[in-house]
């Protein structure tokens with residue numbers, strides 16, 4: 001499947017451990033990436049500074065779901081599952097806050 005225009009969920013919900021321009025400590029979970037443009041595209045797309053993590057994420061029915069909210073929820077769940085040290089009840093709240101502060105997203 002293709003990336004859904006106006007989504008950007010995978011640029012918000014997951015954490016990114018590696019540093020990226022403007023985010024030297026990586027990207028925390030639930031925080032929009034500094035390189036997610038207002039129309040939910042990646043301003044680092046095709047550039048070497050784009051983290052390998054991002055290049056490895058491919059649109060899939062499982063991750064992207066039926067809509068942006070489903071993708072945010074699934075990715076937040078994955079984050080808490082793969083990072084058990086995080087407080088599970090905080091990530092969904094962060095994601096909800098991010099979703100409320102942004103229209104719709106897309107990662108490429």
Ligand code: SF4
Nearest residue numbers: 003004007008010064
């Ligand atoms: S979750 Fe990421 S890959 Fe999937 S539709 Fe949204 S922006 Fe595209």
Ligand code: SF4
Nearest residue numbers: 011033035036042054
């Ligand atoms: S794809 Fe681009 S905007 Fe999205 S998290 Fe990666 S660097 Fe940030």
